Amino acid sequence: MTTEAALPATSASPTVGQVWTRTRGVLIAVVLLLIGAVATAVIRSGAQYGSLDPRSTAPYGSHAVATLLAERGVTTRVVTTLDEARTAVGPDTTLLITVPDLLTPHQQQLLHGTTRASDGRTVLIAPRTSVDTLAPGLLAAPAAGFDSTLPPGCRMAAARQAGAAETGGMRYRSHDARADTCYPSEGLPTLVRLPAASGDGDTVVLGSPRILYNDRLDEQGNASLALQLLGSRSHLVWYLPSLSDSSASDAGEESFLDLLPSGWLWGTLQLFVAAALAAFWRARRLGPLVPEKLPVVIRASETVEGRARLYRKANARDRAAAALRSTTRTRLAPLVGVSSAQAHTPEALLPALSTRLGGDGHPPLHALLFGPPPGDDAALIALADQLDALESEVRRP
Numbered sequence: 001m002t003t004e005a006a007l008p009a010t011s012a013s014p015t016v017g018q019v020w021t022r023t024r025g026v027l028i029a030v031v032l033l034l035i036g037a038v039a040t041a042v043i044r045s046g047a048q049y050g051s052l053d054p055r056s057t058a059p060y061g062s063h064a065v066a067t068l069l070a071e072r073g074v075t076t077r078v079v080t081t082l083d084e085a086r087t088a089v090g091p092d093t094t095l096l097i098t099v100p101d102l103l104t105p106h107q108q109q110l111l112h113g114t115t116r117a118s119d120g121r122t123v124l125i126a127p128r129t130s131v132d133t134l135a136p137g138l139l140a141a142p143a144a145g146f147d148s149t150l151p152p153g154c155r156m157a158a159a160r161q162a163g164a165a166e167t168g169g170m171r172y173r174s175h176d177a178r179a180d181t182c183y184p185s186e187g188l189p190t191l192v193r194l195p196a197a198s199g200d201g202d203t204v205v206l207g208s209p210r211i212l213y214n215d216r217l218d219e220q221g222n223a224s225l226a227l228q229l230l231g232s233r234s235h236l237v238w239y240l241p242s243l244s245d246s247s248a249s250d251a252g253e254e255s256f257l258d259l260l261p262s263g264w265l266w267g268t269l270q271l272f273v274a275a276a277l278a279a280f281w282r283a284r285r286l287g288p289l290v291p292e293k294l295p296v297v298i299r300a301s302e303t304v305e306g307r308a309r310l311y312r313k314a315n316a317r318d319r320a321a322a323a324l325r326s327t328t329r330t331r332l333a334p335l336v337g338v339s340s341a342q343a344h345t346p347e348a349l350l351p352a353l354s355t356r357l358g359g360d361g362h363p364p365l366h367a368l369l370f371g372p373p374p375g376d377d378a379a380l381i382a383l384a385d386q387l388d389a390l391e392s393e394v395r396r397p
Contacts, residue, residue: 052098052125052209054078054238059215062238065226069236072227076236082107082247088237091119091200094230095237098209100127100134102241108133110247119199121232125209126170135194135203137176143169144186148210149220154182156193158228162221167191169208183207204229317380318373325369328387335394346370356394365390 049056054066054076066076079085082103089095095115097103103111108130115122115134124131128140148168152159159165159182171188174181181189190207206229211222230236311320326344333343336356342348350365368390374380 050240052212053240057214059213061214062212064214064217065212065223065230066238068223068227069231072231074231074234074236076238078238078240080240080242081245082111082241085237085239086111086114088235089115089118089120089122090235092233093118093235093237094121094123094233095239096123096125096230097127097134097239097241098125099241100124100130102243103130105133107241107245107247112136115201115203116196117199119196119201121201122203123229124203124205125212126207127205128170131172131205135192135205137174137179137194138192138205139173139175141171141173141188143207144171144188147185148208150183150185150190152182153184154180154189156180156182156191158225159183159191162225162228165221165225166210166216166219167206167208167225169210171207172205317375317377321373321380321383324384324387328391329369332391332394353394 049058049061051058051060052062054062055078057063069076077088079088085095085097095118097111100108112134122134124134127134131138131140148166149164150166150168151164152162154160159180165183167183167190168185169190171185171190172181172192173188174192174194176194178195180193182191182193183189185207192205194203194205196202210216211226217223217226308320311317329343329349330340332338332353333340333349336349336352338349338352346366346369349369353365368383368386374383
């Protein structure tokens, strides 16, 4: 009993309009992201330098300070490696380190060994972890809930001439009686000058980079303080530490766990607990399942079509075929005198069907009612037609 059937276009097949409706939101979002990325790249194409870079004219650059220093005869040289910085230091040089905390402990020790004997000036911008190596005798203290503009509060000539300036930020504790401690915030200084043990050199630690920014230079005494701190020597070496500096030779000695920030373990544990609680919340069941009547009456054809769409979407031909065969066996069993309990037992159902239909129909009946799932949609439709034909033949008087 075979029936040839071609795969027709059913209502479950998505149309071009349906595909467009489902995907247009994603496509529009992708196009908008591309447009935004291109616009951002065009707008920022001129921003070639970063924060505290003397070549940058952006608000957080420092081109204005470098220009004012040049007008006063101070030459500015930008370096990005530790070797360049160590080679350039000297008695007539000010070395400005913009982000000292980027230096590894090994780099800090090398740099401090060079600057200590140079008789020049070293200026550190807001050091935290590196201050005890680059400026021995100082300890970093937490920043206060601060007003960034502070009065000098010391006898240092540069601070007295500049007056109030925006130095509020990192604060420091000094154990050196010779140190100049200026611009105090809640009892601790935000600018400290440490004279060298011998010679004319010194180290200046500044708690905030604000006085060097282009957009803050004309506020309060920022310009005066910046020019006096950086212009005390005829040459200024502007050191911009880089993570790609090959001199960071001690980086290979650190393990992966050493590179992770502190608190990562507790953060990971909190995320795990949150994920577990979210899973428990989504999987909760407060009681047994309760059947509920539908608020509206749904036609049987709509239910069948809905289930067909779900089967098709999941590519579940095996479940669809099993449902068709099970329903057919359930309807055929009472027609041939087999109880409902044995409707799904081949040994009970197939002989009764063969007797009803006559002839030796056992092998094809077994493949039809209990066979393997169809391999494609065409085979599934053919199976449905054959089952329908079988039931019609059994029902025929």
